[in-house]
Amino acid sequence: MSGLVLRKKSKRRGHKSAFWNANVPAFDEVLQKSLGKNPWNWLACIPLALLIVGVWGVAAHAQDEAITPDNVQAVLDNIWITVAAVLVIFMNAGFGMLETGFCRQKNAVNILSKNLIVFALATLAYWAIGFSLMYGSGGNGWIGGGGWFLSSSEPATYGLGESNLTIPVSFLFQVAFAATAATIVSGAVAERIKFIDFIIFSLLLTGISYPITGHWVWAGGWLSELGFSDFAGSTVVHSVGGWAALMGAAFLGPRIGKYQDGHVNAIPGHSMTVAMLGCLILWIGWFGFNPGSELAASLNVPYIAVTTNLAAAAGGVAATCTAWALNGKPDLSMIINGILAGLVGITAGCAGVGYWGAVIIGLIAGIIVVFSVAFFDSIKIDDPVGAISVHLVCGVWGTFAVGLFDLESGLFFGGGVGQLGAQIIGILSIGLFTVIAASIFWLALKATLGLRVTPEEELKGLDIAEHGMEAYSGFLKDTSDMGTL
Amino acid sequence: MSGLVLRKKSKRRGHKSAFWNANVPAFDEVLQKSLGKNPWNWLACIPLALLIVGVWGVAAHAQDEAITPDNVQAVLDNIWITVAAVLVIFMNAGFGMLETGFCRQKNAVNILSKNLIVFALATLAYWAIGFSLMYGSGGNGWIGGGGWFLSSSEPATYGLGESNLTIPVSFLFQVAFAATAATIVSGAVAERIKFIDFIIFSLLLTGISYPITGHWVWAGGWLSELGFSDFAGSTVVHSVGGWAALMGAAFLGPRIGKYQDGHVNAIPGHSMTVAMLGCLILWIGWFGFNPGSELAASLNVPYIAVTTNLAAAAGGVAATCTAWALNGKPDLSMIINGILAGLVGITAGCAGVGYWGAVIIGLIAGIIVVFSVAFFDSIKIDDPVGAISVHLVCGVWGTFAVGLFDLESGLFFGGGVGQLGAQIIGILSIGLFTVIAASIFWLALKATLGLRVTPEEELKGLDIAEHGMEAYSGFLKDTSDMGTL
């Protein structure tokens, strides 16, 4: 046992190492030298900052007096954004439940699989190239670059030079956003797309397309220079996911039996319970999405949470009333989509509009979503969960609404039409790019793998066809929709 | 493109604007003037504080040296209460799953709809008038007022003059509590109430009745002057919801088939899985509810979390053992209700009792709830989910228990009977007011809209009757309870 290293009492580092002096110049060199002979040393270069923290932590006890208000605030910023990132990551469960509940039980395993693996895929793709393409400072106004695979320990590499946020927390928060864009697609293409196509498309969207348009707005790119404003991503995240979803649904075509003899046939979901749970999880997650986009712990955070909540409430009530008035019944799926519409709508302006502005934005989003669902059915774009109406249409509305309701620059508040112009340019340019990129991806997949399962597989359900298992073993089901063509 | 405003690089504000000087006297006037010619200017008056933050943020870079321990603490207070509010809002999912799981599948859409829309309604009602009626400083010991629609940016308007909490965070946390009271009602009146009645009742409860009694206790009203103590709302939230639920269940009458020929017929819920999930979500949410009621980030917070957890554990174990002893089987619905009973019970005393006190309070709550469920059945008050037993009975018990176990003022700790007297007066006065208010609301609804669906609709299920959809399309169901009368 003599060969065993003697280490500090517990690997759990105590609070004493919480603060550390980042200026440890000699350590870097020592590390480089000591690892120089090791063929794995390239691995060590990546999390250099951590190493310094970890090893120096022990030696740092004498530095306890270095606890200043500034570094407490820095830690608080990082902790808050970590918590916000966790809330956003939880949205994967929200989307998973929402989309699964809105689809048929024979396709549940397929949708669950897509929504689960998509965050894993997004994590790896965004780690490898997406984060660098979006925030890497080695690019220009159109595309970022450098620091691939989080290989740099220099915050400025990822545009964090003047921020209290560490590289890891910035990555964690941003990767959760990237995954959201991909998850939106999942719902619109559900019940007929091949599993492998969705996987590859998700990698391309989160690794390439989403980061590029995101760079334009959130990393000092040309749209931000122009004054385009999208605080938490009505356009950058939601309409990007929505455009990709629209193209996917268009190229796939509608599900068998959806549009027959000029009728639009409702294909009811198999569990409104999990759909409603999904909606509430998303609502919760949005309190990370919007207030976290402050990218710091500040007194603005709860304000953003309140505008977010008011818009969600207004959207839910407006959609309920609209659907009730139109159809004579309060439709649960419209309450759900109304709330989500309000949330998507307020995402761009949550930090800049007033309470009344938030309510009006949400209210209009809730009305829009009801008519939008009917509209896409009328043009035979089959979107099983309403993702295009919620994320694309209300994402566009919310981005546009910044130009009207922003307390600083909105048309209704004396800001003139300048902001509105920037918003329209941003909506159109990001939409155009995403439509083109998504079309290339979808058409390439169609040409090589084929996008759609066979009609037989679709009727039988994708769970058996694609995954060889069913979601609800032990229950008796209505198999009338599994009949022959 | 020349008309476009040039703005700072990104609308995402960096951390540099986290701290700001609230004393910006001139800005207010400038704003009033610049917006004076705009017909929408009344909208701008609302979120004045934000405006100051936002616009001044850019100019505030020179103030970076102003980061003091006091303002870091203020930010920490606001961030923690935001997180706590999110946990409390998550309880809507908990109640939704709990109540839906405990009811029949033919009424699932209806319960889900109620539990989803109720938070939207509560948000709007509490924003418009509830928050002001409860915390508005322009009132007296019986009712608050002023600052409607969050129109004031002066913290003192909402009793926050000496607090680090901003107006938005206070509103967010309190509206989540208001919604809880309404959600409690949902379960007790389930499976037979008309959807529209529940909507209107929720607006009245969260907008008027709950804020008034809440004002008495938490906003310096007459009960707080008297010494009544309810730290996080055993009475203010839970028994208020419980009284309203009791009156609703009484006016509605029992579900068809519940009490027949002198028998109490069990009507089993349709998904114990989602009910159990709901219970655990509520347990989690209570870590926002109770520790968040500290209304600050302090070293008390984890202490409150531990008393809360001990009482929940004791309640769960006690109810399990009690039901096991009585019925010979460990009944899952009693494990669930026992945990919730413990949580409701400790809510009043969580910050003031010791660990043993918390365990005893939870233990007794867990025993009480088993007998209480049987008691209400014996008097033919039909409460499908046990909400009255959990929230009313254990809420009363928990409030009473403060007078016994409070380490400062409890009878068992040498505090005499003074605290106990105040507790009893508080329980009775708030109960009386709520019973009267709820009765007026219910009876007015009964006289105008009618409270109850028709027997045909009840048998068919409220999902089809009220919403025109079913919750679990694609599954085969046992329709024996949908038969004729």
Added chain:
Amino acid sequence: MSGLVLRKKSKRRGHKSAFWNANVPAFDEVLQKSLGKNPWNWLACIPLALLIVGVWGVAAHAQDEAITPDNVQAVLDNIWITVAAVLVIFMNAGFGMLETGFCRQKNAVNILSKNLIVFALATLAYWAIGFSLMYGSGGNGWIGGGGWFLSSSEPATYGLGESNLTIPVSFLFQVAFAATAATIVSGAVAERIKFIDFIIFSLLLTGISYPITGHWVWAGGWLSELGFSDFAGSTVVHSVGGWAALMGAAFLGPRIGKYQDGHVNAIPGHSMTVAMLGCLILWIGWFGFNPGSELAASLNVPYIAVTTNLAAAAGGVAATCTAWALNGKPDLSMIINGILAGLVGITAGCAGVGYWGAVIIGLIAGIIVVFSVAFFDSIKIDDPVGAISVHLVCGVWGTFAVGLFDLESGLFFGGGVGQLGAQIIGILSIGLFTVIAASIFWLALKATLGLRVTPEEELKGLDIAEHGMEAYSGFLKDTSDMGTL
């Protein structure tokens, strides 16, 4: 009403009491004296610290100038660990949904009951003795002791002498970990164990066995002296739960029909939807589990979150590809178990390995878990949810991997074999102890109560047999697996 005490306006303490001077020597004596005549006074001794906070809070207004960066950091540490504890406690919902979904509907109530009551039981057992056996400073390198029932208010009693963490927050975080170990067992013994046996075993595991081995590593015990490193519990929590699960599954024997005529019969779970939800809740919960194990709010926290997330992603993708390659289909249960395998694998090394190390650890865990599930079936250890493969096998792998990938001491980073040796000794010694302790517990239960329900009860389902209720009333089920023997 003259007898009523007059108290401060609201029991809700404002932020002004957040900071308090812990040096209040006289109060302790005053309290002892004033309570001396009361037979309940032993209760009062427990939360002395709180009392000081509470009572002194009012008097502490004059101390507002005492807000220093150090005490803001201390509050931040406590708030963050409270939030992390809540995330870990949420994992109970994750395990509950995962295990329930993977089992048959006829046993759902039973599994739900076990997973719900286990956290209540763990709370009480760990409060009474577990926390003291693990962290009590009145012991030696093999076992802790002292301060039972959280009876001490002196942080040093629980090894917190130099920590910013309060006793309550340390207890809350650690009890959540203890419960996790017990919950792991639940899945492996599902569908055939008697409810009472699981209850007693959980009390013994969380109250005695888990704390002892935990003491060796995390409380300065002999393994920590040796240099054994397990940052967040791949071994201390997961493999301990896994070993206990393995012995339980072995003593119980397989479910009826699992292994017949040399075949391994798949027994599909009844809800992949709730299983997938469980997986995502666990993923979220792990962001409390691993980053919270830093035991402080520091800049390390998000780094740990990122390594955790990368390993989860790599595990999920690796298991998906492996199962897809082997079976021709992407199996959702393998996506789920791959993600969990990655999470368990990274738990030991999350703070010490680099990003690439995390990805490789997760990747290998994801591959291992697929083969491990097949292996245990081949030796007829029936584990309905794959808990042994995920938690034991990948827990061992993750602990071993620290010796390879740790940037400070790992073999691949020039650290030699010393760390690896310590890891192997730790894995074996904790495994051996847990196998012996669990075997004693299981065999004692078998000899007294019997471990297993009767074959008739097993066929009928444990829900009816053990709990007298069914999980999904109102749905028609396939009862072919409830037939005669």
